[in-house]
Amino acid sequence: MKYRRSGRLVDMTEYFLAHPHQSIPLTYFSEKYGAAKSSISEDIGIMKEVFEEKQLGIVETSAGATGGVMFIPMINEAYAADLINELCTKLEDPARILPGGYLYMMDVIGDPMLMQKLGRVFASHYRGAKVDAVMTMATKGIPLAYAVAAQLHVPVSIVRHEQRITEGSIVSINYVSGSTKRIQTMSLARRSLKPNSNVLIIDDFMKAGGTIRGMMDLVMEFQSTVAGVGVLTEAIHEDEKLVDDYLSLTKLSKVDAKTRTIQVEKGNFFQQS
Amino acid sequence: MKYRRSGRLVDMTEYFLAHPHQSIPLTYFSEKYGAAKSSISEDIGIMKEVFEEKQLGIVETSAGATGGVMFIPMINEAYAADLINELCTKLEDPARILPGGYLYMMDVIGDPMLMQKLGRVFASHYRGAKVDAVMTMATKGIPLAYAVAAQLHVPVSIVRHEQRITEGSIVSINYVSGSTKRIQTMSLARRSLKPNSNVLIIDDFMKAGGTIRGMMDLVMEFQSTVAGVGVLTEAIHEDEKLVDDYLSLTKLSKVDAKTRTIQVEKGNFFQQS
Structure with a gap:
């Protein structure tokens, strides 16, 4: 040609x-x-x-x-800041408030182009971190995890709550959900993560950090290291979080189902520099 | 500038x-x-x-x-054919055979770049079909569905087996799994698909087609239409399939756990023209 x-x-x-x-x-x-x-x-x-x-x-x-x-x-910093500001405004729509203080976010997570842009924010940040794999929790962490992994050119390991039989031998661990204090199980197929990997953990939502903590422990079970932790949204949590070192793109600082108000601000990703 | x-x-x-x-x-x-x-x-x-x-x-x-x-x-036809041939060879590795005649596929599904390329095959095919949304079933259909949706610039609706409370009102239907004949439930958040959408259904695996059939019925519940059905891999199935009109990229024509042989060929996507 x-x-x-x-x-x-x-x-x-x-x-x-x-x-x-x-x-x-x-x-x-x-x-x-x-x-x-x-x-x-x-x-x-x-x-x-x-x-x-x-x-x-x-x-x-x-x-x-x-x-x-x-x-x-990489991603243009001003562009990323605008993108996150827009996202915060979008998330503050009171129509998102669901029974139990949950927030409807599937329209955000269901937007593949937005996921690609947000994925690029993390991929840009961790570009020098020698990441070997991205790990996430099914279901809602998957779109952002793939967007990050595609830009870093690494595979994705999908952790699940169920114990599926269709993936051969699995490694399961018990963990305590930080918000509900219930003991839960998470599993990852043995073949789905190579030992000695440097793993970037990506998820959609973090409250107390129990699920993220569980994934960090799971990484250890694979003789691997945690390269970093990135979440789309973190919620305020009264008690101490179970994870210290994480980056959030947005922060849900207030949800009041009674007055139907939500307050969303930029996450700690934007406070670092 | x-x-x-x-x-x-x-x-x-x-x-x-x-x-x-x-x-x-x-x-x-x-x-x-x-x-x-x-x-x-x-x-x-x-x-x-x-x-x-x-x-x-x-x-x-x-x-x-x-x-x-x-x-x-679009995608170059010769490139797509090469890509699928390579994938068939990769899938024929006997090490993939799992107990119960299942096949380990998470390495394929866990490769974001491969998903993007395969997504482009479907996005190219359905480029004129006026698709409004892509629908898939959690968990393993999600990566391919996002890859297709990103190229078509449409949102993704993720159907689930569980009935989650965190997404507001949901629409659930019962369906019969074509292979196991068991009655199962699938749900989609009411807000997660606009009525009168033209929906492209994408999934990773189809055996008898019960899950796909269920998603087609779910589309109807949203007063919407099915633009098409695309699957990464179809398995041979003795009885008549529950879905007539679908496109598969690869076809698992033989799995013999005893002799540890797998036979994978190009799917019907490549037989059309």
């Missing part, structure tokens, strides 16, 4: 976006387009400039025989 | 890929880049040529005051 620079840039941009966190040798492109390596280097320079100016990502080139170029997705 | 053509092409390619099935007015780009509409039209012409030559998608332009340009994702 012979392209001039303009055509190559369209094709290469698509290729980089579809292959994040993967080292691609320059020869791949020079052979694909029948172009000199020097021209490909110039193309990459143009992409790098646009991606970095717009904070869409970093383009890293490494020299030498094994040299290549790698696209590392 | 002022860019020359080369910079604009990188930025616009990223923008189109992130906004599939959405009409974008030309003025959006001409204002963004401070460039003449004629230059933007030429840029779009270059993108269109590359996308269409590589079968990555169609770029549709509509003229007039409300005119705009829309990127409709």
